[in-house]
Amino acid sequence: MAKKLKGDQVLTGQLLREGDVVFLTEGGNWSLDLQDAKIATTPEKVEEFDLFIAQAEEANLVIDVYPFVVERDDTGKLIPSHIREKMRTTGPSIVYAEL
Amino acid sequence: MYVYDDFDEKFVRERAAQFRDQVERRLSGKLSEAHFRPLRLMNGVYLQLHAYMLRVAVPYGTLSSPQLRQLAMIATKYDKGYGHFTTRQNIQFNWPKLKDLPDILDDLADVGMHAIQTSGNCIRNVTSDQWAGVAADEVTDPRPYAELMRQWSSLHPEFSYLPRKFKIAITGAESDRAAIAFHDIGIQVLKNDAGEIGFAVYVGGGLGRTPMVGKKIRDFISLDDLLPYLVAILRAYNLEGRRDNKYKARIKILVHETGIDGFKAKVEKIFDGLEKDKLRAPAGEIERIQGFFDLPNYETVEPNPETLTKARSENAAFDSWVKRNVATHKQAGYAIANISLKPIAGIPGDATDEQMNLVADLAEKYSFGEIRVTHEQNLVLAHVKEKELFELWQALVPAGLATANIGAITDMxxxxxxxxxxxxxxxxxxxxxxxxxxxxxxxxxxxxxxxxxxxxxxxxxxxxxxxxxxxxxxxxxxxxxxxxxxxxxxxxxxxxxxxxxxxxxxxxxxxxxxxxxxxxxxxxxxxxxxxxxxxxxxxxxxxxxxxxxxxx
Incomplete structure (x- = not known):
């Protein structure tokens, strides 16, 4: 069941085959870009995420599905409210695989 | 170095084949995520923040050049061109795809490697002193005993579902470079007055949310009794360790709550009742294993040669590197060369595929084709002639592998x-x-x-x-x-x-x-x-x- 967290929420998971982080879109698909995410603005809309969580499990495409809280920055871009989800959304904050 | 026999080879190949089948069933939907998760974890596959992560076991931190090259190949072919060496002497790949993991396990099996027991509530990779066999302050090489424990603990039927993960470290030296006091079981190899090998055993150490320094449970256990004594400790833990609360499930909590005397009494009671002959390694097995850890054929070479002194006096950066990164070797004329994976402002423990390939080549050229991984996330070439240190350093510099900071503040x-x-x-x-x-x-x-x-x-x-x-x-x-x-x-x-x-x-x-x-x-x-x-x-x-x- 989707948790009733404070604030607007989006639904995230990871692709079963690749492990990539994805976000549920308005059209019911999964996007690699947070900006495509469907936003739940009321407790009722958050509740509806339960259906998508069940569908994701059934479809066997996306795993570890859960909602998190988002806000908008000064430019109107969606950003996660919590540092963990910020890191998860943007990828490692360091330059890796370089000498 | 230990080389797989037919039994090891068959065992690892079978596990890779089983995992291939499990992944196929997961991808086709025949296995649910709930059923698959414990299976993937038993093969070192985690789901991390951005991707899957594969943790590959490096038993007691020893690698051959072909093995390190294979790790580099995996980094190139299936990952993003790098790997991360861990505090348990293992290596992690941060970006593998689930669909590729069966092939990766096959590639690992090709060089006698696997990811078994790098996760889950079982006995994990046994770690050891990175200078094992060559340290000047060592009683004896601990790796044959680490290998014995690897064989004993692999898929041990009684200890595959412990209350929580279980980590063992062993050192053969007075100076503890393996952090044995912070392991579930820490072992120090000793010799008694009669010259017999035995082990001081510590139990209940650990870090995490409840850090504890391990307590000594035995001053000296004989080689014959090592495995039976480990069975007794693990059985006591398996029976009485808490399974109701994962934060209180490690043996350190049991030892702390029971007190070392109370816990020792339980262990000794179990130990006394064991049919020890059935639990000991077969006759000749430790000698067979020791044969794999014979020291290489060192040449008779001049200690502290003039060429080294000259190079140090003429090159300040090389001199700093020798002071910080080179340690005393048992064999005169040889040195232990530590390769820092902590470049200034770099990522501690990371190595690119190119760096891994280079170190594999340099190990072959200068150090009998052997590489060690340290729990402090660095690498070691354990048998380098002092007269070749300058050449080695010159090869390391352009690859960003010559940072002179082992044990210094930037070696974090x-x-x-x-x-x-x-x-x-x-x-x-x-x-x-x-x-x-x-x-x-x-x-x-x-x-x-x-x-x-x-x-x-x-x-x-x-x-x-x-x-x-x-x-x-x-x-x-x-x-x-x-x-x-x-x-x-x-x-x-x-x-x-x-x-x-x-x-x-x-x-x-x-x-x-x-x-x-x-x-x-x-x-x-x-x-x-x-x-x-x-x-x-x-x-x-x-x-x-x-x-x-x-x-x-």
Whole structure:
């Protein structure tokens, strides 16, 4: 069941085959870009995420599905409210695989 | 080095084939995620923050050149061109795809490697001293006993579903480079007055949210009784360790709550009742294993040759590297060359595929084709002729592998933290990078001397912060990262848990705080040879607290 967290929420998971982080879109698909995410603005809309969580499990495409809280920055871009989800959304904050 | 026999080969191939079938069934939907998760974890496959992660076992931290090349190949072909060496002497790949993992396990099996028991509530990879076999202060090479324990613990039917994970470390030296006091079982190889090999056994050590220094449970257990005694400890733990609360499930909690005397009584009772003959290694097995760890055929070479002295006098950077990174070898004319994976402002423990290939080549050229991984996330070439050190160093420099900082402040243990880890509460790597930049000056590092800074990105303490002379713990405060600093920890033979200094710092302020602490140390030390830890022991925490918090 989707948790009733404070604030607007989006639904995230990871692709079963690749492990990539994805976000549920308005059209019911999964996007690699947070900006495509469907936003739940009321407790009722958050509740509806339960259906998508069940569908994701059934479809066997996306795993570890859960909602998190988002806000908008000064430019109107969606950003996660919590540092963990910020890191998860943007990828490692360091330059890796370089000498 | 140990080489797989037919049994090992068949066993690892079978497991790879089983995993291939499990992945196929998962991808086709025949296996649910709930059913698949424990299966993938048994093969070292985690789901991390951005991707799957594969942890590959490097038994007691020893690799051959072909094995390291294969790891480089896996990094190139299936990952993003790099791997991360861990505090348990293993290597992790951060970006494998689930669909590729069966092929990766086959590739590992091709070089006698696997990812079995690198996760889950079982006996994990047995770790050891990275200088095993060559350290000047060693009683004997601990690796044959580590290998014996590897064989004994692999898929052990009684100990595959323990209350929680179980880590064993073994050293053959007085100076503890394997942090045995912070393991579920720590073992020190000894010789008695009769010259017989035996083992001092420590139990109940660990880091995490409840750090504990291991307690000695036996002064000397004979080689014959080693495996039966381990069975007795693990059986006592398996029967009485808590399964109702994962945070209280490690053996350290059981030992702490029972008391070492009470726990020892339970272990000894079980031990007395064992049919020991059935639990001992078969006759001749340890001798067979020891045959794989015979020292290489060293040449008779001149110790401290003129060419080395000359190169050191003519090249200050090389001289710094020899001082910091080269250790005394048992064999005259040879040296232990430590390769730092902590370049200034780099990512601690990371190595690119090119670097791995280069080290594999250099190991073949200069060190009998053998590489060691350290629990401090560095590499070692254990058998280098002193007269070839300069050549080796010249080959390491252009690859960014010649940082002269082993044991210095910029040689930090650092967990992956919130840049990769799903459990982390804060980032570790950027903190390490800022500290590294702050202390980049070689002269300053050399003036400071040995100083172990260890950074964890959550209370699980994979970055060993409790054991750091300076420990840094990243936490989450209302959705933002902040960092606690501890002082006085130690992971060696004088193991100690660090104490928290006071209120935490933001990520931007940590490096400055460490700078303040180090400056205070330099002011307080009586002479330049008085180490950071000695000063902390002499003066206590107050002068450091005062330096950090006086203005707040």
């Amino acid at each position: 243990i650092t967990c992956p933290g919130l840049d990769y880890c799903a459990l982390a509460t804060a980032r570790s790597i950027p903190i390490a990078q800022k500290i590294s930049e702050k202390f980049a000056d070689q002269k300053r590092q050399e003036d400071i001397g040995d100083l172990k800074v260890k950074i964890s990105g959550c209370i699980n303490a994979c970055g060993h912060h409790h054991a750091g002379h300076i420990g840094i713990l990243g936490l989450d405060k209302k959705g933002e990262e902040y960092y606690q600093i501890t002082l006085g920890g130690s992971g060696d033979e004088n193991a100690a848990v660090g104490e928290i200094l006071g209120p935490g710092f933001s990520g931007d302020d940590v490096a400055g705080a460490i700078d303040t602490l180090v400056n205070r140390y330099v002011e307080l030390r009586n002479e330049t040879t008085e180490t950071f830890l000695e000063v902390v022991k002499r003066v206590g925490l107050e002068p450091f607290k005062e330096a950090l918090y006086a203005n707040n």
